[in-house]
Each structure stands twice: as C-alpha cells, then as structure tokens.
Amino acid sequence: xxxxxxxxxxxxxxxxxxxxxxxxxxxxxxxxxxxxxxxxxxxxxxxxxxxxxxxxxxxxxxxxxxxxxxxxxxxxxxxxxxxxxxxxxxxxxxxxxxxxxxxxxxxxxxxxxxxxxxxxxxxxxxxxxxxxxxxxxxxxxxxxxxxxxxxxxxxxxxxxxxxxxxxxxxxxxxxxxxxxxxxxxxxxxxxxxxxxxxxxxxxxxxxxxxxxxxxxxxxxxxxxxxxxxxxxxxxxxxxxxxxxxxxxxxxxxxxxxxxxxxxxxxxxxxxxxxxxxxxxxxxxxxxxxxxxxx
Numbered sequence: 001x002x003x004x005x006x007x008x009x010x011x012x013x014x015x016x017x018x019x020x021x022x023x024x025x026x027x028x029x030x031x032x033x034x035x036x037x038x039x040x041x042x043x044x045x046x047x048x049x050x051x052x053x054x055x056x057x058x059x060x061x062x063x064x065x066x067x068x069x070x071x072x073x074x075x076x077x078x079x080x081x082x083x084x085x086x087x088x089x090x091x092x093x094x095x096x097x098x099x100x101x102x103x104x105x106x107x108x109x110x111x112x113x114x115x116x117x118x119x120x121x122x123x124x125x126x127x128x129x130x131x132x133x134x135x136x137x138x139x140x141x142x143x144x145x146x147x148x149x150x151x152x153x154x155x156x157x158x159x160x161x162x163x164x165x166x167x168x169x170x171x172x173x174x175x176x177x178x179x180x181x182x183x184x185x186x187x188x189x190x191x192x193x194x195x196x197x198x199x200x201x202x203x204x205x206x207x208x209x210x211x212x213x214x215x216x217x218x219x220x221x222x223x224x225x226x227x228x229x230x231x232x233x234x235x236x237x238x239x240x241x242x243x244x245x246x247x248x249x250x251x252x253x254x255x256x257x258x259x260x261x262x263x264x265x266x267x268x269x270x271x272x273x274x275x276x277x278x279x280x281x282x283x284x285x286x287x288x289x290x291x292x293x294x
Contacts, residue, residue, distance in 0.1 A: 021230045022094025028223035029087045035216030037080040040139070043209035044069045047142070050202045054189055055174045061184035083220070086124075090227055093121060094234075118235050125228040132224055136217045143214050145177050146207040153198035156191065167191045 048062075048069050056062040149172045156167045171190035174180045180187050189197050197203055 019091075019094035021226070022091050025223050025226040025230060026087045026091045028219055028226065029083060032216045032219030032221075032223055033080060033083045033087075036139070036213055036220060037076045037216075039209045039212040039216060041073055041076050043142070043206055043213055044072055046202055046206040046209065050197075050200075050206055051174060051179060053202070054193075054197050055187060056180060056184050057186065058184070061180055061187075064181070065179055086128075090121065090125075090231075093117070094230070118231065122228065122231045122235060125224060125231060129221070129224045129228055132217070132221050136214075136221050139210075139214045139217045141177075142210045145179075146203070146210060148172065149194070149203070150198060150207065153195050156195045160195075167195075170194065 048066055051062050051065060152170050152172055156170055159167050159170075168191040171188045172194055173188035175182050175184060175187045
C-alpha cells in the first residue's frame with residue numbers, strides 16, 4: 001500500500017491505531033502468568049523433595065501429596081496455554097474496537113455479532129477475575145507456611161545463645177497445614193533439626209519461588225481487572241457512539257421529511273421583515289417561504 005502523505009505520517013497513523021491500554025494489560029498478563037506458572041511449577045517440585053527428606057519417612061505418607069503436586073503441575077500447563085491464547089484474543093479485540101483504528105482505517109459500524117462478542121469477553125474476564133482471586137488467596141498459603149518456618153528458625157537461632165534447652169519445644173508440624181496425613185511420622189521438625197532445614201538450599205529456593213509465584217498471581221489479577229475495566233469502558237463508548245449516530249440519522253430523516261413536505265428549499269419560518277431588521281445593513285433580506293415547487 002502506497003503512502004502519498006509521507007512515511008512519517010503513515011507511522012504516526014499506525015502508532016495511533018495501537019490500543020495501548022489493551023497492550024499494557026496483555027503484557028502484564030503474560031508476565032504474571034509466566035512468573036506464576038514457571039516459579040510455581042519449580043516450587044512444587046522443590047517442596048516435594050523437602051517434605052520427602054525432612055518430614056516423612058514412609059513413601060505412603062506423602063504419596064497423596066506427590067499426586068496432588070503432579071495434578072497441580074498439569075493445571076499449571078493448562079493455565080499457561082489458556083492465558084496465552086486468551087490474551088492474544090483480547091489484544092486482537094482491542095485492535096478491532098479501538099477508536100484510533102476507526103479514525104485511521106475509516107468509519108466503523110459495530111455489528112450485532114461484534115457487540116455480542118464484546119459482552120462475552122466482559123463476562124468471561126469478570127469470571128476469570130473471580131476465579132483468580134481464589135488462586136491468589138490459595139497461592140498465599142505456602143508463603144505463609146514457609147514464613148512461619150523461617151520465623152521459627154530465627155527464634156531458634158536467638159534462643160540457642162540464651163536458653164538452649166527450650167529450643168526443642170519449637171516445632172513446625174506439616175500435618176497441621178494439610179501437607180501430610182495425621183498418622184505420618186515424624187510429620188514435624190523441631191529444635192536444631194528445624195534450624196538445619198532452614199539453612200538448606202531447598203528451603204531457601206522453595207521459599208523464594210513461592211514468593212515469586214504469589215507475586216505472579218497478583219500481577220495476573222491486576223491485568224485481568226485492567227482488562228475487565230477496559231472492555232467495559234470500550235463497550236460504553238461504543239454504545240454512546242451508536243446513540244449519537246442514531247440521533248444524527250433521525251435529524252437527517254426529519255430534515256428530509258420537512259423538505260419533502262414543503263416542496264422546496266427550507267427557509268426561515270419567520271416573516272422576512274422581522275429577520276431583515278436584525279440583519280446588518282449590507283446583508284440582503286431572506287427569501288420568502290416557498291409553497292409548492294419553484
């Protein structure tokens with residue numbers, strides 16, 4: 001396609017057609033999902049090793065946990081694929097309905113199918129926001145577990161210098177958090193054993209990964225809320241455009257109907273001498289109203 005108005009003007013028009021709000025929401029969603037899925041998958045793997053090595057002696061004690069971890073990893077694969085496709089669709093919908101694109105590529109009249117698709121996207125995004133609120137809350141549970149574990153280890157370090165006999169009373173029981181069944185042995189780590197666990201690479205890595213997973217869930221939630229608000233605002237703007245277009249069409253139809261009834265060009269219904277008194281001296285008086293064809 002040739003561009004007679006210059007390369008710079010063409011570039012400005014193309015950049016003006018970019019839906020920047022939808023683009024920002026898409027980038028936020030991509031980054032949040034990548035952080036959530038990548039760090040969450042690795043954190044689940046490291047947590048399985050940590051529980052197996054320090055909190056359970058029998059394979060049957062953590063077999064249910066291992067099955068759940070594998071199930072959640074498959075869910076992470078599905079979430080990554082779904083949000084990748086959904087964000088691309090939302091970005092394409094943003095390019096299709098943005099007002100800047102309409103000004104660049106000509107007049108746009110929203111069809112019934114387009115309005116239904118926009119309403120469907122708003123509904124789906126709102127449901128995703130509600131579901132992701134639960135995911136965001138759920139992702140805070142392992143962070144809370146490892147935070148309590150790290151705080152207990154810090155307390156043990158402090159008490160080791162003052163009262164070493166009391167550190168054996170400080171424990172972290174994985175069974176209380178639902179990670180292991182109640183008959184699992186030992187199921188908990190106390191005293192210096194717990195302090196040793198907190199100094200391992202598995203603990204620090206898993207703790208950091210769960211923090212990153214929690215942050216990724218928060219970024220994704222922010223992106224979904226931004227998408228939902230952007231879609232709603234765009235829908236309201238399209239309704240306002242349709243209303244203005246409808247009012248303008250009615251005005252044209254009324255003008256044409258009056259012109260047809262009079263049978264000539266529309267002129268002022270006031271008397272010519274009344275209007276001529278209010279006009280400047282050099283302005284000629286208006287023509288009289290025609291009754292019939294000229």
